[in-house]
Amino acid sequence: MGTSSENAAAGGRGTAVPKEVDYANYFCTYSFLYHQKEMLSDRVRMDAYFNAVFENKHHFKDKVVLDVGAGSGILAIWSAQAGAKKVYAVEATKMSEHARALVKSNNLEQVVEVIEGSVEDVTLPEKVDVIISEWMGYFLLRESMFDSVICARDRWLKPTGVMYPSHARMWMAPIRTGIVEQKLGDYQSSMGDWHNFVDETKAFYGVDMSTLAKPFAEEQRKYYLQTSLWSNLHPHQVIGTAGIVKEIDCLTATVADIEEVRSNFSLSITTENTKLCGFGGWFDVHFRGRSEDPAEHEIELTTAPSVDYCTHWGQQVFLVNPPTHVSEGDDLTVNFLMSRSKGNHRLMEVELGFEIQKHSGKLVAPFKNKYYIE
């Protein structure tokens, strides 16, 4: 329960998070079968990993595999079925007991060893040829689970080893959405209710609460307008080109590379006469193997807005309040800075700004706002 590295997750920049706090804030949700089932029912996710493994058996046949954050053990089981000689499935929560039962009932006990613990703490008997993990959170980095994959890689991956997935990218695009007006209405309604509350508290109870109006408004603004939203965007809502915010090579990335994501990128509006209501953020990952030992069949898992597909990740929406009129040909220069929340390294704070160069030449004031990925 202390702060030594033996029983704390790294919160980045050397700050250790006590395991029990990390459990209460984060891990506990993964100990529920209902939550695992949600992820196991995500066909896009399942198909991508299934195909990545079974269309690249050469990476698994007679190899040693480490599954980081194994959950129910599905990736470990597939690795074994694809021919691995040994699979270590590391899972921090009691879900590991269910993973062990699943391994047994699927007759893979000889190959898959389930280990309950943090991958930062466990000791494996050998280094591994493949690290497979489904570590992606909303907008890729929410949950900061990739830190654990990096740690596992640095501790246990052979110099010739392969990462599954091998690459990851964060994307953003300008969008239109009716949600801004809805949230603005909710905020205003909440503030109207606040003023009634202040009047009544003064009248009935003799206490003047008006000094709290400002912090209450800030709290409500943060909640309604500055907290990114989960959404399943329709492609018609995307009103411009998408830009790459961040690219990650899973073989070489360090925690320092991802602790702070700072990016400037350009986008163009492709819809005539519309409103820029926000930005949608999503990610994709790729299974390419490594240059010396590439995948035979490269697989992509994308969470981009799609007519046919949706995933449990959806996209993250950052609202622009008030919406700005834009039109085809307008260019946006976007500056983006994402860092970990001080109180909880698994959540994020975002500073997002943009300038519009209107096709008409008209000048528009720059926009800048702070957001929270909760």
Add this chain to the structure above:
Amino acid sequence: MGTSSENAAAGGRGTAVPKEVDYANYFCTYSFLYHQKEMLSDRVRMDAYFNAVFENKHHFKDKVVLDVGAGSGILAIWSAQAGAKKVYAVEATKMSEHARALVKSNNLEQVVEVIEGSVEDVTLPEKVDVIISEWMGYFLLRESMFDSVICARDRWLKPTGVMYPSHARMWMAPIRTGIVEQKLGDYQSSMGDWHNFVDETKAFYGVDMSTLAKPFAEEQRKYYLQTSLWSNLHPHQVIGTAGIVKEIDCLTATVADIEEVRSNFSLSITTENTKLCGFGGWFDVHFRGRSEDPAEHEIELTTAPSVDYCTHWGQQVFLVNPPTHVSEGDDLTVNFLMSRSKGNHRLMEVELGFEIQKHSGKLVAPFKNKYYIE
């Protein structure tokens, strides 16, 4: 961050809960103004405490008061307005900053001192004449905040001191509700979906998940049928007499008295030809002062089912599945055991059983079930 008493809340029976874990699990919700406003908007709650203070000014005039878990500081402010010479308002979260602002804007800085910290840890310059606190959680003891009031009382209350409130009681009554059928339907639907999921996972992904059916069913059963529900019961739903589960004298109760609530009590059905679908649990508190220094006007705050009043506490509903046919004149012997959840001392586990002595003489099998107050 260790386990010494200096920086851990007592979890009961000598187990210390690290402060950061307690914050992540419990305290953090109280740092939001929106949550404070909800409680401050509860007219029944506000009226009871307001009247308890202002109709008993003799307990406050020129006295020293301690407000345990002061939140926004409302009780501390009222105590000062009722004539206290000094009020210590102790609040563990950053809400204390708002309390301090409120005290200042209501011109009570000379009287009310806001102290940020746990009442287990803070040091006051003197003992106090009154401890006032609004510590009650759902069904009285959820949140286990009364432990902190007991600690404050043992550390800081003068031998002649008075507790506000002075007494508390837990009540239960048999009820009818359509919720049982709804939750049973939700559970069955969830299990139906599970079986589809198992079939598809086998067909598409070659993994047999059937071994997890039993733990999944247990998890879902616990979620849908064994977790107590917040409800605002109508008196018509109460189909029998209410029984006292527990009585607490706030001046003398110990943590051992409340860690485990064990009770046997009798109830009678008062409705003709109905279904026993569950039990509703609620509480009341009283402001009676102490025998040597009684209240001039005794005030009661009750959360019993009411046509005219509802509170943010509602009642806690424990479902009886399947519902049992009962009728006027049937007697119930109820046995009740509530203890703290091992993983989180602020949550509860309940073992509830009953036997029916039917008016007709017919024998009915006893019922027993485990519940979770989450």
